[in-house]
Amino acid sequence: MRVAIIAMTSGLERCPMNFYDVIVIGAGPAGATLGYELGCRGLTVLIIEKEKLPRYKPCAGGITRRAASLLNFNISSIIEGTAYGARITYQLSDECTKRQKEPLLYTVMRSKFDHFLVQKAQEAGAIVSDGVRANHIQITDSAVEVMTSVGPFTAKIVAGADGAKGMVAKNVGLTADVEYGLAIEQEVYVAANKLTDWDSLVWLDIGHIPGGYGWVFPKNDHLSVGVGGPIHYSKRLKPYLERLLHTLGDYQVASSTGHLMPVRKRGMAIQRGNALLLGDAAGLVHPLTGEGIYYAIRSAQLAAPVIASTLQNTTIDLRDYEQAVDAQLMPSIESGRVLSDLFTRSPRFYFNLMKGDDRIWSYACDALLGGGPIYA
Ligand SMILES: Cc1cc2nc3c(=O)[nH]c(=O)nc-3n(C[C@H](O)[C@H](O)[C@H](O)COP(=O)(O)OP(=O)(O)OC[C@H]3O[C@@H](n4cnc5c(N)ncnc54)[C@H](O)[C@@H]3O)c2cc1C
Structure with a gap:
C-alpha cells in the first residue's frame, strides 16, 4: 500500500503518479465519499469527474437527517434551508400541513454539497481530476486501465460512481437490472415575499401521476420545483410540472433539466473482478421517495472497508461489498417498493x-427519513 501524496487542488498536472490503489469515476456523493473513506485509510485514490467542479446537478437537494447522520463532519455551512414539515396536496387542490418540532430535512444546492464532500475527500488525501471524462475501461487480472480524455490511468480497482447509465457498468460487463424513474426539475426565482411564504415547509403534491409526485423545495434565494414518476409516464411529467409552476404565480426559470432515477432489483450484480458500482450506478435509490443521497454515501461507506481489506490479499474479491449492500441497504429499498405499489394503487x-x-x-417520517443531527 502506498502513502498518498496530497494534491489539494484539482488538475492532472499535479498528480504525483499514474498508478493508484483505486480510481473512482464520478465525484457525486458516492464517489466523493469513497474518496474520503479510502483516503482516510491511507490508500491512493484518483477521482475522475467529467464536469468542472463545482457542477450543477438537477436535484431537490433534500438531505434527510438519516443521510446527514452518515457524515462525520458538520454540513451546516452549506445548508440552504431547514424544513420542519410539509404542505401536502392531493392533485394540487385538497391540502393539509404537517409540522413537527424537529427538522424533517435540510435543503442544499447540490453544486455546493457535492463540492463540499469532494473537498473533504481531498483533505483526506484523494486526488481529484475534474473536467476529465472516463471513456473506456480495460480490465486485466491484476490491474484496471481507465482511458480518459487526457490519457490513460491505472489502478488495482475501479469504482463506478458515475450515476444512472454510467459507463463503468457497461464497460466491465455489469448489466443494470433496474427499474427507471424519471424526474424533471426547474430552479425558479420568485418575488422575495413569495419565498418567505414557505415558512420552513416543503411542498409535496401526490395523486397526479401513479407512483409519482411533485415537489417545491425552498432554497436560499429561489425554489427547486420538480416532478417525478415511473419512466412509462414520462410524457405526463412536463404538463404536470407546468401546472405545478402555474400555482406559484410569476416566476423566472434559472435552469431546467431531467434525470433518470434507477432502482436496483435484488440479484443485480454490483461488483465483478476488480470493479464495483456505487450509488445511482448501482441503482440504489428509494422507490417511493426518490431519495438517493443516503444510499450513495452509505454504499461508499460499505465499499471502503472491503476494498481496504481485499487490497491486502493477492486476489481482489469484492463480493463482501455486494453482500453488505444486500443486507444493509436492500431491505429499505425493497420495503420502499412495496410501499410505492400500495401508494400507486x-x-x-x-x-x-x-x-x-x-x-x-410522524410514523412515515421516522420510518423513511430516520433520525440524525439537528443543526441550529
Ligand atoms: C430531479 C431529481 C431530484 C432528486 N432529489 C433528491 C433529493 O432531494 N434527495 C435525495 O437524497 N436524492 C435526490 N435525488 C437522487 C440523487 O440526486 C441521486 O441519487 C444522487 O445524486 C446519486 O449520487 P451518485 O454519487 O451516485 O451519482 P451522481 O450524483 O449522479 O454523480 C455521478 C457523477 O459522475 C460523473 N460522471 C458520469 N459519467 C462520467 C464519466 N464518463 N467520466 C467522469 N465522470 C463521469 C457525473 O458528472 C456526476 O458528477 C434526485 C434525483 C433527481 C433526478
Missing part, C-alpha cells in the same frame, strides 16, 4: 389517512 386513501392522523405522518 390508492394515493387518495393514503392522503386522507395522513390528513386525518398526525401519527401516521
Whole structure:
C-alpha cells in the first residue's frame, strides 16, 4: 500500500503518479465519499469527474437527517434551508400541513454539497481530476486501465460512481437490472415575499401521476420545483410540472433539466473482478421517495472497508461489498417498493389517512427519513 501524496487542488498536472490503489469515476456523493473513506485509510485514490467542479446537478437537494447522520463532519455551512414539515396536496387542490418540532430535512444546492464532500475527500488525501471524462475501461487480472480524455490511468480497482447509465457498468460487463424513474426539475426565482411564504415547509403534491409526485423545495434565494414518476409516464411529467409552476404565480426559470432515477432489483450484480458500482450506478435509490443521497454515501461507506481489506490479499474479491449492500441497504429499498405499489394503487386513501392522523405522518417520517443531527 502506498502513502498518498496530497494534491489539494484539482488538475492532472499535479498528480504525483499514474498508478493508484483505486480510481473512482464520478465525484457525486458516492464517489466523493469513497474518496474520503479510502483516503482516510491511507490508500491512493484518483477521482475522475467529467464536469468542472463545482457542477450543477438537477436535484431537490433534500438531505434527510438519516443521510446527514452518515457524515462525520458538520454540513451546516452549506445548508440552504431547514424544513420542519410539509404542505401536502392531493392533485394540487385538497391540502393539509404537517409540522413537527424537529427538522424533517435540510435543503442544499447540490453544486455546493457535492463540492463540499469532494473537498473533504481531498483533505483526506484523494486526488481529484475534474473536467476529465472516463471513456473506456480495460480490465486485466491484476490491474484496471481507465482511458480518459487526457490519457490513460491505472489502478488495482475501479469504482463506478458515475450515476444512472454510467459507463463503468457497461464497460466491465455489469448489466443494470433496474427499474427507471424519471424526474424533471426547474430552479425558479420568485418575488422575495413569495419565498418567505414557505415558512420552513416543503411542498409535496401526490395523486397526479401513479407512483409519482411533485415537489417545491425552498432554497436560499429561489425554489427547486420538480416532478417525478415511473419512466412509462414520462410524457405526463412536463404538463404536470407546468401546472405545478402555474400555482406559484410569476416566476423566472434559472435552469431546467431531467434525470433518470434507477432502482436496483435484488440479484443485480454490483461488483465483478476488480470493479464495483456505487450509488445511482448501482441503482440504489428509494422507490417511493426518490431519495438517493443516503444510499450513495452509505454504499461508499460499505465499499471502503472491503476494498481496504481485499487490497491486502493477492486476489481482489469484492463480493463482501455486494453482500453488505444486500443486507444493509436492500431491505429499505425493497420495503420502499412495496410501499410505492400500495401508494400507486390508492394515493387518495393514503392522503386522507395522513390528513386525518398526525401519527401516521410522524410514523412515515421516522420510518423513511430516520433520525440524525439537528443543526441550529
Ligand atoms: C430531479 C431529481 C431530484 C432528486 N432529489 C433528491 C433529493 O432531494 N434527495 C435525495 O437524497 N436524492 C435526490 N435525488 C437522487 C440523487 O440526486 C441521486 O441519487 C444522487 O445524486 C446519486 O449520487 P451518485 O454519487 O451516485 O451519482 P451522481 O450524483 O449522479 O454523480 C455521478 C457523477 O459522475 C460523473 N460522471 C458520469 N459519467 C462520467 C464519466 N464518463 N467520466 C467522469 N465522470 C463521469 C457525473 O458528472 C456526476 O458528477 C434526485 C434525483 C433527481 C433526478
